[in-house]
Amino acid sequence: MKLFQGCLPILILFGLVLTSVLVHAQDDQSGFISIDCGIVERSTYTDNVTKINYVSDADFIDSGEIHNILSIYNSFDVDTQITTLRSFPQNTRNCYTLKPTQGKGNRYLIRARFMYGDYDFKGQLPEFDVYLGPDYWDTIRFNSSSKPTNREIIHVLSSDYIHVCLVNTGRGTPFISAIELRLLAGDMYKESTEFGSLYLFSRVNFGTAFTTVRYEADKYDRLWSPLLWPNSTYLYTLDKVYTSLSANDPPEEVMSSAITPEYPNASININWSPHNSTDKFFMYMHFADIEILKRNQLREFNIYLNGNYWIGPFSPFNHSTVTTYSTEPETVAPTYTLTINKTKNSTLPPIINALELYTLKQFPQKQTDDQDAAVLWSIKSTYKLNTKNWQGDPCTPPEFVWEGIGCNYNDTELPRIVSLNLSSRGLNGGIDPGVANLTMIHTLDLSNNNLTGTVPNFLSELNFLKVLVLKGNDFVGPIPAGLQAKVDKGSLSLSFDDESTSDPASSCDKNTCKNKKGNKIIVPVTASVAFLFLILISFIAVWMIKKQNEHGLDIRKKQYTYSEVQSITDNFSVVLGRGGFGTVYHGIIGDTQVAVKMLSGSSLQGDKEFQAEIYLLLDIHHKNLISLVGYCNDESHKGIIYEFMANGNLASHLSENSSFLNWEERLQIVCDAAHGLEYMHHGCKPPIVHRDIKGTNILLNESFQAKLADFGLSKAFPTEGGTHISTAVAGTPGYLDPEYYTSNRLTEKSDVYSFGVLLLVVITGHSAITKNENDIIHISRLVNLKLAEGDINNIVDPKLQGNFDINSAWKAVELAMACVAHTPSIRPTMNGVVMELNDCLVAERARRENKAKKLTGLMSLNLESAYDPTPI
Numbered sequence: 001m002k003l004f005q006g007c008l009p010i011l012i013l014f015g016l017v018l019t020s021v022l023v024h025a026q027d028d029q030s031g032f033i034s035i036d037c038g039i040v041e042r043s044t045y046t047d048n049v050t051k052i053n054y055v056s057d058a059d060f061i062d063s064g065e066i067h068n069i070l071s072i073y074n075s076f077d078v079d080t081q082i083t084t085l086r087s088f089p090q091n092t093r094n095c096y097t098l099k100p101t102q103g104k105g106n107r108y109l110i111r112a113r114f115m116y117g118d119y120d121f122k123g124q125l126p127e128f129d130v131y132l133g134p135d136y137w138d139t140i141r142f143n144s145s146s147k148p149t150n151r152e153i154i155h156v157l158s159s160d161y162i163h164v165c166l167v168n169t170g171r172g173t174p175f176i177s178a179i180e181l182r183l184l185a186g187d188m189y190k191e192s193t194e195f196g197s198l199y200l201f202s203r204v205n206f207g208t209a210f211t212t213v214r215y216e217a218d219k220y221d222r223l224w225s226p227l228l229w230p231n232s233t234y235l236y237t238l239d240k241v242y243t244s245l246s247a248n249d250p251p252e253e254v255m256s257s258a259i260t261p262e263y264p265n266a267s268i269n270i271n272w273s274p275h276n277s278t279d280k281f282f283m284y285m286h287f288a289d290i291e292i293l294k295r296n297q298l299r300e301f302n303i304y305l306n307g308n309y310w311i312g313p314f315s316p317f318n319h320s321t322v323t324t325y326s327t328e329p330e331t332v333a334p335t336y337t338l339t340i341n342k343t344k345n346s347t348l349p350p351i352i353n354a355l356e357l358y359t360l361k362q363f364p365q366k367q368t369d370d371q372d373a374a375v376l377w378s379i380k381s382t383y384k385l386n387t388k389n390w391q392g393d394p395c396t397p398p399e400f401v402w403e404g405i406g407c408n409y410n411d412t413e414l415p416r417i418v419s420l421n422l423s424s425r426g427l428n429g430g431i432d433p434g435v436a437n438l439t440m441i442h443t444l445d446l447s448n449n450n451l452t453g454t455v456p457n458f459l460s461e462l463n464f465l466k467v468l469v470l471k472g473n474d475f476v477g478p479i480p481a482g483l484q485a486k487v488d489k490g491s492l493s494l495s496f497d498d499e500s501t502s503d504p505a506s507s508c509d510k511n512t513c514k515n516k517k518g519n520k521i522i523v524p525v526t527a528s529v530a531f532l533f534l535i536l537i538s539f540i541a542v543w544m545i546k547k548q549n550e551h552g553l554d555i556r557k558k559q560y561t562y563s564e565v566q567s568i569t570d571n572f573s574v575v576l577g578r579g580g581f582g583t584v585y586h587g588i589i590g591d592t593q594v595a596v597k598m599l600s601g602s603s604l605q606g607d608k609e610f611q612a613e614i615y616l617l618l619d620i621h622h623k624n625l626i627s628l629v630g631y632c633n634d635e636s637h638k639g640i641i642y643e644f645m646a647n648g649n650l651a652s653h654l655s656e657n658s659s660f661l662n663w664e665e666r667l668q669i670v671c672d673a674a675h676g677l678e679y680m681h682h683g684c685k686p687p688i689v690h691r692d693i694k695g696t697n698i699l700l701n702e703s704f705q706a707k708l709a710d711f712g713l714s715k716a717f718p719t720e721g722g723t724h725i726s727t728a729v730a731g732t733p734g735y736l737d738p739e740y741y742t743s744n745r746l747t748e749k750s751d752v753y754s755f756g757v758l759l760l761v762v763i764t765g766h767s768a769i770t771k772n773e774n775d776i777i778h779i780s781r782l783v784n785l786k787l788a789e790g791d792i793n794n795i796v797d798p799k800l801q802g803n804f805d806i807n808s809a810w811k812a813v814e815l816a817m818a819c820v821a822h823t824p825s826i827r828p829t830m831n832g833v834v835m836e837l838n839d840c841l842v843a844e845r846a847r848r849e850n851k852a853k854k855l856t857g858l859m860s861l862n863l864e865s866a867y868d869p870t871p872i
Helices: 008-026 370-382 433-437 457-461 481-489 524-550 562-568 607-619 650-654 663-683 738-743 748-764 779-787 806-819 830-848
Strands: 002-005 032-036 044-046 053-056 065-068 084-087 093-098 107-114 127-132 135-140 149-156 162-171 178-183 197-206 225-227 232-236 257-261 268-272 281-287 301-305 308-314 322-325 336-342 354-361 405-408 416-421 443-445 450-453 467-469 493-496 558-560 575-578 582-589 592-599 628-634 637-643 698-700 706-708 769-771 776-778
Touching: 032 093, 093 178, 107 162, 127 149, 135 149, 197 257, 257 268, 308 322, 370 416, 370 433, 405 830, 416 830, 433 457, 457 481, 481 493, 558 562, 562 582, 562 592, 562 628, 562 637, 582 637, 607 628, 607 637, 650 698, 650 748, 663 698, 663 706, 663 748, 663 806, 663 830, 738 748, 748 779, 748 806, 748 830, 769 779, 776 779, 779 806, 806 830
Parallel strands: 032 053, 197 225, 416 443, 443 467, 467 493, 558 628
Antiparallel strands: 002 322, 032 178, 044 053, 065 084, 093 162, 107 149, 107 178, 127 135, 127 162, 149 197, 197 354, 232 257, 268 336, 281 322, 281 354, 301 308, 301 336, 405 416, 575 582, 582 592, 592 637, 628 637, 698 706, 769 776
C-alpha cells in the first residue's frame, strides 16, 4: 500500500493556481469520446446536466437496429444517453471501433452503458457478452427493465484502435445504450495498471444520498455513487477541500462529505464479496478531515483488511485529501472486511470520504498490427465494402477473423495480414495505395472486379508477395518492370485475364496489359481466326487420342460391357475395399492400373446416384478430383472405373494400426482435398456441393497426392439466384451439417462443416463420433473442451509425439473449429480454407528446414487453385 499525504502549506500556496488550471480543464473534452447509441445518424447534442458533447454511434458501426426504451421507463432522473439504444439481432459478433486521437500507450477509462427498458416489447431480460477487442470483458445481466447497468475498466491501450464488441450467446439479443471513453492523466492508477487492467467493482462517495458525482466536477468523468453507510454519522462541509498534486484524487464535491461511526469508540467496517472466487482486488481509499479539530483533539487510526494490518497509524489532513492505495493485488479471499479502528491516542473516531475497488483484469490477446489494420479500414471505406464480419479487429480472435483475410499469429509479435482475397467484391477505381503498407503479405487476390487504371508499381515493393491475381479487371498500360522482373525470376505468380504470367509469353505483353473487357475494337477477321484456331485444336486433340490408343493406353471415358469389366478385373479377383455403394476391385487396362467400383444389389445408393456420379465426372476435371476412366451400365450390372489410387483412402492411414502420417503429410493431404472441394464450389458452373466429405472418400495415389472421390450424393446449384437448395438429408453421421440436417437447406457451407470435421479427425487422430457407456461425444465438442486447457499437445494426435510446428497446429485447430461453427454464415469459404491451410503447410515446412517460423517469404507454393479454380 502507499500513502499520498500532500503538504498543506504547499497546497494552500498553489491552491489558486491549481483552481485556475482546473477551471479551464473542465471545458476540455479533447480526451473524450462520448457516443449515444441509437440516435439519428450524424446527430450531436450537449447533455443539459453534465455538459458532455455526445455524438451518434452510426459512424462507429455499420450493423444493428436503433430503438427507444418504453416511455414508462423514461423518467426525469434517467440519463438521456440510456433512453436510446442499438440492438443486434443479426450476426454473432458486432463491434464498435474507436480510434482516439492520443493513440496507444495511454491510459483510458472505458465505460459501456446498458438499459433494457423493454424496448422490444418482449419483457424478457437478455444476457450477452461484451468484449474489449479480442478478449472477454464481462457478461451483461439485468435485474430489472428499469435499472441501467454499467461496465467500466481502466485500460492502457496497446493499439491505436479500441473495439467494443457485443457477442450473442443465445440468451437474448445484445444491445448497448452508450459508450464513453475518457483519457486519464499519465500518472493515474499507474502502479496498479502495471499488473493489468482495472475492472471497476465499486466507486463510492460516502456520506451523501444525493446524485452521482461526475463531469464537470470530476474532469475525468469518473462516476462517484452516493452511499449512506449504516450505523454511521454523516459529515459535510461547505468549506473548500484541497486536493493533492495526484490526479487520482476525487473531486472536491466527493471529498466534502464523509462518514464516521455512530458511537465514538466504534470502528468503520466495510464488507463485500467478489463476483468470482479468483478476483484480485486493488483498493483506493480517500480521506479528508472535514471537521475543525480543537487543540486537544486527535483523529488517528489504523486500517486492517480481513483482520490483517494494512496501514497506519495516520491522521487525515484538515480539509486536504490523503489517498492510500494498494501497490499490488490484495490476497484473494472469499469475502472481504475493511476495518478502520481509532488508535489508543485518538480522541475522535475514524473517518472515510470515498473508496474505489477494482479487480485485476487481464487482456492477453494481441490486436492486429496497427499499420495492417489501418489498411483494412481504408480498403473498407474506399470501396464501401458491406461485409458482415468486417468488424472489430481483423485477425483476432481467430474465430472471428475477417472474411478473405489470412493472418500470421506469432507469440512474440503482433498478428500480421499475410493474405487478402477481395475477388468478386465489386471494387471500383484504382488499387488502394494503402496496400503498399501490407508489408508482410504473400498473397493478394483482386480478381473479377471493376478496377481501372494502371497496375501500380508499389506492388513490386512488397518483398514477400508470392501470388498476385489481377485477372477480370479493366487495367491498362504496362506491367511495372519490378513485377515483371519477379515473374521472370520465378519468385512471383502473377495472374491476369485468366492467364498466369509465370510464363511471360502466355499472358500480358510487357508493353501493354489491357483486359479483354476493355478492348472495344472488334474486327470480323478476329472471329475467323478464332474459328480456325478452334478447328486446329480439335484436330490436334483427335490426333493425340489416336496416338495414345496406338500405344495401348486405351484409357478412354467409354462404356464397357460387363464381360469387359470381368476381363479388366481378372474376374473380380482382387478386392480393394467395400463401401455403401458396393465393392471396389483392382483392374488393369493395357498397362495402366484402375479401380472398378461395382454397385451391389443391396446398396443404399441406387441408379440415380450412379447416373449422377457418371455425369458429374464426365464434366469436371481437376488434379484433386478422382478421374473417370469408364463405366459399365448393363441392366443387372453397374460399375464405375476410376484411376487407381495406390495408397487407398485417408481414413485407413489414420486408424490405430495404420502406417504413420507425419504433420506435413497430413497438412498436404487436407490441402489437396481442400483444393478439390474449392474447385467444386467456385470453379464449376453451376457450383457443386459434394455432400459426403469424409476420410474414406479422400483417396491417395502413389505419391500421397489426395483426390476427392464418391460423387453419388453431389448436388449442383441452380445457375441463377438462390443461396441454397432444399433436398432430402444425405451424408454420414458425425460429418453432417446440423443446420442442413434440421432445415434440409443445402449450401456450400454444408461441405465446409464436413471438411471441418475431417480436419479435426486428421489433427487429433480421433473418429468423428466417440461412444462410451454414458454419452456420444462429437469431435468438435471434445476439442472444444480441450481448448480450455490451452495446451495444443493435448489436442494433436499423440502419435506425432509433439513433432510439429505449434503455430501451424493452432492455426489448423482454429480453422477447423471455424468450419464447424453452428451458424453457417460465420464459417469460412473453401477459398479461405485453402489459404489458411497453405499457411499452415508453409510454417511446418519452414520448421522442418530449420528456417525462421514465418509464414511469408519461405517458399513458393502453387496457390493457383486457391484463386483460380481451373481444371488441372
